[in-house]
Amino acid sequence: MANIKSAKKRILVAETRAARNKAIRSKVKTACKKVEAAIAAGDKAAAQAALLAATSEIDKAASKGVYHDNTASRKVSRLSKAVNTLA
DSSP, rough: OOSSSHHHHHHHHHHHHHHHHHHHHHHHHHHHHHHHHHHHHHHHHHHHHHHHHHHHHHHHHHHSSOHHHHHHHHHHHHHHHHHHTTO
């Protein structure tokens, strides 16, 4: 355990940020699962609507530094490709 005041503060700040990052990552995963569920059901309209919401969540996460920009782009690209292959 830290003894120095600034180190104690860093521990608290790190815990706060970790909780925030975890919540944001969870939102992204949930949004992606909704897109994948719509794709599995074969519902193109629902998949496109879910893709729009998922893209928004992924972009927000990237802008907050939770995901690297390339990681966010890759996630969006893979989801878009999957939705576009639906007939």
